[in-house]
Amino acid sequence: MRLKSRISLYGFVFISLVVTLVIYWYGYDKPTYGIDDANIYFVYMKHLAGGQGFVWNTGGERVEGFTSLLWTLVGALFYKISGERFVWLLLALGFILTYFSVCRVLIFLRRCNNTMDRLITDTDILIMALLLFPLGFLEWNIMGLMETGLWLFLIVNLTLELCDAFLLGRPPNLLYFSVLLAIMIPTRPESIAYGLLFILLLFIQQISTTGIKKALARACIPLATYIITLTALISWRMSYFGYPFPNTYYAKVSASTKDNVAGGLSYLYKFFYGYPQAAFTVAIGIAFAIVLLLKWRQQGKTLRLSPNDKAQALLLTVIFCTLALPVLTGGDHFIYSRFFQCMLPLTYASALNFGFWNRNIGPISIDNRLYRNLLTIAACFVIFFIAKSTWYDFTTVEKFTAVRVSPEFYHARNGRTIAERENQTFDSCRQYPSVGILAAGGFAYMYKGNTIDLMGLNSTLMAHATRIKHGFRNHASFDVNTFWKLMPDMVGTFYGGEVITDTATFILPENTDYFRNGQFIYQAYKQIFDYPRFIDTYLPALVRNRQNNFYIFAYYNRAFLATLNSNTFEVILLQRKLPPKPIE
Numbered sequence: 001m002r003l004k005s006r007i008s009l010y011g012f013v014f015i016s017l018v019v020t021l022v023i024y025w026y027g028y029d030k031p032t033y034g035i036d037d038a039n040i041y042f043v044y045m046k047h048l049a050g051g052q053g054f055v056w057n058t059g060g061e062r063v064e065g066f067t068s069l070l071w072t073l074v075g076a077l078f079y080k081i082s083g084e085r086f087v088w089l090l091l092a093l094g095f096i097l098t099y100f101s102v103c104r105v106l107i108f109l110r111r112c113n114n115t116m117d118r119l120i121t122d123t124d125i126l127i128m129a130l131l132l133f134p135l136g137f138l139e140w141n142i143m144g145l146m147e148t149g150l151w152l153f154l155i156v157n158l159t160l161e162l163c164d165a166f167l168l169g170r171p172p173n174l175l176y177f178s179v180l181l182a183i184m185i186p187t188r189p190e191s192i193a194y195g196l197l198f199i200l201l202l203f204i205q206q207i208s209t210t211g212i213k214k215a216l217a218r219a220c221i222p223l224a225t226y227i228i229t230l231t232a233l234i235s236w237r238m239s240y241f242g243y244p245f246p247n248t249y250y251a252k253v254s255a256s257t258k259d260n261v262a263g264g265l266s267y268l269y270k271f272f273y274g275y276p277q278a279a280f281t282v283a284i285g286i287a288f289a290i291v292l293l294l295k296w297r298q299q300g301k302t303l304r305l306s307p308n309d310k311a312q313a314l315l316l317t318v319i320f321c322t323l324a325l326p327v328l329t330g331g332d333h334f335i336y337s338r339f340f341q342c343m344l345p346l347t348y349a350s351a352l353n354f355g356f357w358n359r360n361i362g363p364i365s366i367d368n369r370l371y372r373n374l375l376t377i378a379a380c381f382v383i384f385f386i387a388k389s390t391w392y393d394f395t396t397v398e399k400f401t402a403v404r405v406s407p408e409f410y411h412a413r414n415g416r417t418i419a420e421r422e423n424q425t426f427d428s429c430r431q432y433p434s435v436g437i438l439a440a441g442g443f444a445y446m447y448k449g450n451t452i453d454l455m456g457l458n459s460t461l462m463a464h465a466t467r468i469k470h471g472f473r474n475h476a477s478f479d480v481n482t483f484w485k486l487m488p489d490m491v492g493t494f495y496g497g498e499v500i501t502d503t504a505t506f507i508l509p510e511n512t513d514y515f516r517n518g519q520f521i522y523q524a525y526k527q528i529f530d531y532p533r534f535i536d537t538y539l540p541a542l543v544r545n546r547q548n549n550f551y552i553f554a555y556y557n558r559a560f561l562a563t564l565n566s567n568t569f570e571v572i573l574l575q576r577k578l579p580p581k582p583i584e
Helices: 003-027 036-049 069-113 122-132 137-143 148-168 174-184 191-210 212-240 247-252 257-274 276-302 307-329 344-351 354-360 369-386 391-395 408-426 441-446 480-486 513-518 520-524 532-537
Strands: 435-437 451-453 498-500 538-545 551-557 569-573
Touching: 003 069, 003 122, 003 137, 003 391, 036 069, 036 408, 036 441, 069 122, 069 137, 069 148, 069 307, 069 344, 069 354, 122 137, 122 344, 122 369, 137 148, 148 174, 148 191, 148 307, 148 344, 174 191, 174 212, 191 212, 191 307, 257 276, 257 307, 276 307, 276 344, 276 354, 276 369, 307 344, 307 354, 408 441, 408 498, 408 538, 408 551, 435 441, 441 451, 513 520, 532 538
Parallel strands: 435 451
Antiparallel strands: 498 551, 538 551, 538 569
């Protein structure tokens, strides 16, 4: 590859990412705070950097309420170095990891298509359009400030390290491969399955080139790395937290395989519906797999695959496994299919592997440069307009509440704002009231009192209350009996409360028909608002510190309301007007 070609590729990817990030940055109203779940990480990062350990509330229980241990450790280090500016370091790290992942995918595809010497190729442009025109890829891998960018980097590099071994005719770098495996283990729980997958693929790749004896020898180092790292991690978790997996696993994944598969299939359908361009490229991948299977059936023991064919087969294996794993674990509730974002670059590279097309299906090249460029431009227009969510959605009215643009940034900002208002309201109390909450991230990061996560991600008591989870995906762990063990001073609806400035127009949500018949909050809390004990113990009220011009709406424990000094606080009790719904 010529030096100027490599520089032009890296420059093209860099400029494309930066320009698109600027558009996204203003489209999401400059989200310096990440998404709401990233703020859950931030709570642990701040506490860990402050020497309090892995705790959700200061002085509270040890709980692994985050999915990625490694990302938490990195963030804690950044917080220790730069304080509240640590988010910019996380943003920069996500950008770097995503940048090099995309560059490696493009270089791999150039090797497949024998276009290494070109400045910018058609496939470079098409893949960048496929990744950047639809919403989702940059939000999850960079802007959300989650571990997704690190996960993308690991999946891409482990896969292409094996693929490049076929294309370049050299063994994979076992040290590099093993280091990536060791990093992957504490990055996400799915690494247990992925680690075995990549070790198996390494073994198969080596068998095809060196024979079984050398393959066994070369697989020993990665396998030993995998076993030692996983054993050390689980042993540490058991001694520190008392559980082998993160608390998020117990809060999200149901013990019912049937429920998980049903939720996972729904998740897969939403991915294909939201990303028709990905559905099309996956369909191409399935066609490629059929071609390889037919070739194997026809040729049998004399099967002769080119290095490109072998790389394509390995690539398809990773893609199909990545599609299958979320189906088995129940999928996710977030918009833009975050579990599939790590495979999108690989999927697009597989479909645009023209070397495979030419060898196994038929010539697909266009010699006329003008026609080729026009076709590439036309394809980019098609990519933009067939996507369900694009840059255009940033211009729509009510873009956040209509969920056309990811609402997670909106939730993080709202949670932080409400927490600051509650800090102002209750700062004259002997201690801030404990708040039971549904959307915990942004609120918990800013709130000075204890935040009780009623969805269980950050509460071992709630997460382990029931093995079979019924309800909304990732919001099904709430258990009424466990609630009475936690007994928060306040219970918010979606956030830790609601800021009210006009009491004359405020309507108690449960006094509307919609609250019980279609409201997510009512279902997530398993109808607790209609339980006699809850009605007797928790009063819907507006509370105002007389120094402020706003009220905080929430359900307040009677005992807590009794502690409020009437000279400092104004309390307006709200009347429940609709009869309770029969408990199901």
